[in-house]
Amino acid sequence: MSYLRRVSTAALALFLALAPSAAWAGPDQDKDWIVTGQHVDAPIPIWHDDTSSFSLNTINLPMEKTVLWLPKAWTGTGEKDEAKSQLVVPAGRPDLSFLGAEGSVLNAAPQNPGPGNTPIWAGLGAGEIGDTDKFEGDTYTLDLVSVDGPGRMEMFIDNGDSVNRFLSSHDTAYRSVYNPRHTHLYTTFTQPGRYVATYKMTARSADGKAIYSSPLTPLVWQVGGANPSEGTIKDIASAYNAARPERGDGQGAVPTLTLAPHAQREHPGDNHLTDITIDTGVATDAGRAWITVNGYFLTEVPVEAGRATVSELLGADAVSVQAIYIPQDSSSARWISQAAQYSQRDKEPVSVGTGEQLLGPSNPDPAPVWNPDSLPLSSRRVDVSYDLKPGTTDQYTATVRAADPSLRATYKIEFLESKYDFSPWCSMEGTLGAGGMDTKAQDLGVCQGEPMHMRVTIRPHPLSDAVMTVAEASDVTVGEHVGLTATLHVRAGASVPEEPAPDPAPTPDPAPSPDPTPTPDPAPSPDNGGGTNPAPASPLLNDPVEIARGHLDVRLTQQNAAAGITYGLAVKDDSLTAARTSVLRTLSSTTLAVAPNARFVRPSSLSDPSYDVLGPVGSATYVLPETQNSDIVWPGLSTEGIDYAALPDGADLTLHLAEAPEGARAAFFQGGAFGSAAKVHFDSTKADGVVHTTEATHMHGNWVFSAPGTYRIEVGARSGERTLVAPQSFTVVVRAGHHADRPAPGGNDQPVPTPSPGPAPTPDPGPAPSPAPSPDPTPSPDPTPSPDPTPSPDPTPTPAPTPDPAPTPDPGPTPSPDPAPAPRPFPAPAPNGGPLAPRSNGGNGGNASAGGTQATGGANPTSSTTGAGVSPARTGVGSGAPTSTGSSSSSPVTAPKAAPSATPRANGSTSGAQSGALSTDGAQSGAAQAPVDGTQDAANAVPIAAGNEAGRSRGWSPYWLVLLVIPAALAGGGAGYLIRTR
Incomplete structure (x- = not known):
């Protein structure tokens, strides 16, 4: 018999009535931990296998036993002294209206703290969840139930030119974070005082029959005032x-x-x-x-x-x-x-003067309580569309609109080279809250011109009657308009809403004015910046590795010995690339692979001269953003674990560009609030970079690369005039959007030595143009491929199908012999915590977001998608019609509308997709993915194919081999077994 373990509305009312034990409860001197002036994550979700339930922590303590204290704080530096505990709402930013009127000043726990992590560096934690296949749709949520305090509370990430909203005390559209991962962000308060934010975790069992949750758990924020531990009066x-x-x-x-x-x-x-x-x-x-x-x-x-x-x-x-x-x-x-x-x-x-009575808590604008028992579905239709902005060649307005305005879900839209790719060229993420619609701006320049595979993954809230749904369309051409319509799957036993007959040729609604950007729903990642070194005494790994996503730090290390302290450098790699847990690597063995989705166009909102490291306004560079994007590697710098008592002059990390494509630039900077002046730590066109630290530091910034190609960055360490560690280098390979733009060993794009710049700054060069792509040779007609076998609804493995005839390779110049081993331009990255790919479309499987997730059983089998912008089919890519993944039905799909031809780019660039954010997940990050931690199967870190190394070939692809091998493996025990035993 199914059961639901759920906190009732009556229990919630009782909890809220009893939470403030006295009307003026506030002194928290009896709490176990008053947290301030440090890096802290709260809430952190914890899963308990023995009870099939969640709890919430502040780092390693129960959250209800802790208080986060936000005192006043300043940077205290003559270079750029600023109030780190305040945030001024700037003028001319309608997307910030949720914070208050222009010029309003908020109490703020900053996204980037001051010295010593002052006033507090607070974020959300990834938690200890383990494998997520125990949850329906691999989905779980952190839900903000209520906020009781003297004012309003908002949690958001500042991207410089935009924001991503996470949680809100008063806007119930922002009450859930899907599959939370380690994230640092602003937490602002309109008034000082004591706030109690009540959270809970929610998930559904894989069979859809049980609700897993945590108790309603309070987190106290003390905003302003004295340290709560110094209080003497309890009541x-x-x-x-x-x-x-x-x-x-x-x-x-x-x-x-x-x-x-x-x-x-x-x-x-x-x-x-x-x-x-x-x-x-x-x-x-x-x-x-x-x-x-x-x-x-x-x-x-x-x-x-x-x-x-x-x-x-x-x-x-x-x-x-x-x-x-x-x-x-x-x-x-x-x-x-x-x-x-x-x-x-x-x-x-x-x-x-004198009053007559004590005033009890009374916020004139109280926050609503959000704690539904269920989220019924009134319509299964979700429309996704991109419309070219007038007067632009590559800037689009993306709109996701659910026909059910009460739908609560997170979504991810991806444009990939083929359906089996893990890394999208362009992607966007967000949430659907109250109103059922989300609108964002996105650069799709890199995805124009060639057919792409479009995938939309929708993950409804665990309390919804809808379940995870994947809608796909092959051979999509990005022109003036592109889009598709997804039909949500419904959980078995739930009522299926009747849908009105679709219009013969639906015309998308005009794109609305952009609303404040909702939460990108972060996916879990391991550690992501914690201060613990894995096995300090263990040797550094020296096997070459390419890391395309996930967190890592270039870290200063120390070893204590009888002869004294010695120092070293290591890459603390939390990405789980070719490893099942966090590891320490040598710098020289580490290559960062930067995909086209790191492309960033400098907006006019970042016009301050400090952002000139991004090139002129309107020009494109490749940016590894300051705050994690799940599809882009996230490197930081760290001196955690260093004893500064032995370093009276502090510790400096030095940065030098040793090699780069000719004329290219590299930089490292931290953005200012809402596009205010940035702090540039390194600009290769001017001088070597120095990051000065006087205490244990963990920092992230924006790494900028002006052009595709291979870069080598040297990192050293010194204290005053004393050298702690001689420079060591790591490699960065930046891949543009098309095969002609990609750096190839032995080609003209080889890195060249870059001498250390002199003391006099050199003029900033203009944006380095991408190498002009050579025209593709005229291809010979491709043979008509055999139709893809129709997936069987029965998951029983079938014999390996007869392979399709291999396509005739395009004519072209005879390739030169392979050069000596060198870092590959870009590997096919391993899936980030999802199931192995490619997988069969039969049964309940299906590719989801990058890294994929598997739809659970019980989904309604009636599902279809309609798309726009589909071009003629390409060999080995798809049938030319959209498909809906995660369905066991072979129901027909509606043929998509033809799309206008791609709008030509003004500058002829074919570089990668815009990252959407300087200092955050932005328009591409926050995928709701399975957690990536030490419990994940090692196979998740094994790349299956590296087909995208060779470019967008219209001839033979390694994926053909995969398509042949997988069915055979299924017949012999399963593809998963094959990969795990490689």
Whole structure:
């Protein structure tokens, strides 16, 4: 019998009623851990196999036993001193309207912290989930149920020119993160004070019959105020009732509470602060002052000589501020102030006298509770479309629109060379929340001109009646319009909504004005930047490896010995490439493979001269972004584990471009908030780079490469004038979008030595053009391929089919002999935690996003897709009609509309797809994928084919071999077994 383990609405109401045990609960001095000034991940989901349930942690402690404290903080550097605990909403950014009016100043836990990770470097954690095939659709969600506090809370990633929203206290469209992975982002608050964010985890069993969840778990944020551990009063009502009601010295004191603009200008952002002063009226009084905002605890401070003053960032909207005085001397009396209304915009002081009662928590704009028992489906139709923006040649408006406006789901759209590729040339991700629609801008320049395979993966929330659905279309030409329609699968036993008959030739709706970008739903990744070195005493791996995605750091290491401390450099590789766990590698054995999807066009919003490392506005470079993108490698720098007591001058990591394509540029920088000035650590056209550290540091930035080709970057370490580690180099291979643009060993694109630049900066070169592609030779007619065998709904392996005739290779110049071994331009990367590919389309299988996921059983077998922009079929790619993967049905599909021819590019570039973000997952990251951790099967790290190394050949492809081998392997025990025993 099926069962549902679910927290009822009544239980939630009881939890919310009891969570604040006293109306003014707030002092958290009894919590096990007050977290501040450090890297911290919370919530972190934990799966328990023994109970089939989740729990939530702050790092390794139960989340409910911890508090995240956000104090005031500044960078404290003369170069660029800034308030790290504040965020100003800039003008001219309608996509930031969810944060408040232009010019509003928010309390902020920053995406990039100040020195010593101040005020706090908080993010979401990937957790300990293990294999996700125990969940329906390999999907689980972190759900924000409620936020109780004096103002609003928002969590988002800043990309410089755009944002990706994650979670919101007041907008219920942003209440779920799908398959969370390690992510650092902004967490902002409109008012200071104590917030309680209540979370839960949700998943469904693979058979769809059980709901797995966690208890409703609170996470406390203390915004502003003093360290909660210094509090002495637990229950203000009890403390007030127990205090002396009348003065013992007979003096006629007149206490006051005064709010006024902060007058001092010691730090940046001081002009936004408000001084809150309590004066008992007698200079000898001593006690404690308890201050609330909208009735919520803000801080507790000592009162000395009858006075206490705190400086806090109040919100742009007025709040009620109240002070309660608890005497600790022999003569003063308890006191309650009236509520004073004040905001950061007020310029004149306001004073109030004695009040009559304690104000309980009362947010005038309370956050809604979101905790549904189920998410029924009213329509299965989801339309996906791309429309070329007027006046552009490669900039598109992408729209995902569900016919059911209440659909909750994450999606990923990919354009690939073929259906069996793991790495998309262009991709976009996001979520569908309230309203059922998402709109984004995307650069599809690299995907124009040649037929592509289009794949849309939709993962509904585990409480939805819909299940994971994959819709695909082969031979799609990206022109003025391209799109397809997906029909969602429905869980067995759920009611199937009736769909209206489709229009004969549906015309897509005009693209709406872009809304604030929703959450890209992050996929889990192992560790992703934790400070623990794997097996410090173990030797470094020296086998050559190419890493195309996942997290890694170039790390300074130390070894303690009797002769003293020695230092080294290593690549801490968390990507699980050719390894089942995190490993340490030598730099020289490591190659970073950069795909076309790293292409980034500099927007006008990044016009500050500090972004000139990206070339002129409108030009394209290749960027490894500051915040993780699941389809792009994510390298960082780290000195974690270094004892700085032995390094009084700190530790400097040096960067030098040793080799590069002729005229190419490399750079490393960290973006400023909302496109403000960037901090450039390295620009190869000017000087070697230096990253100075004075304490254990883990950092990520944007790595920029101006042109396709092979780069070699040297990293060294020094302390003052002392050399800690001589320079060592790692390799970066940047692949453009078409075979003629790819670097080939022995060709003209070979790296050339680059001397160290002198002290005088050289002029910034213009953007290095991609090598002009040579025209393809006229191909001979391809033989008509045999139709692909129709997948059988029965998963029983079938005998290997008769192979299709091998296509006649295109005529072309005779290839030269292979050169000596060198790093390959770009490997076919291993799937990121998904099932092995290619896989049969029969049964319930199917390719999903990069790395793939398998649809679970119980899906409604009626599914079809309709697409637009499909060109004539290509040999070995597909039938020319869209297909729906993950269905056991062979129901017919609607033939797609013909697409207009590709719009020519103004600059003739055929480079890779825009990454969509400088410092985040942006328009391509956040795939909801299976977690990648030490429990994954080693086969997941084994590349199956490297067909995309050779370019977009219209002749023979290694995939033909795969298509022949897989069925034979199935007959002999399964493809999975074949791969695992390679």
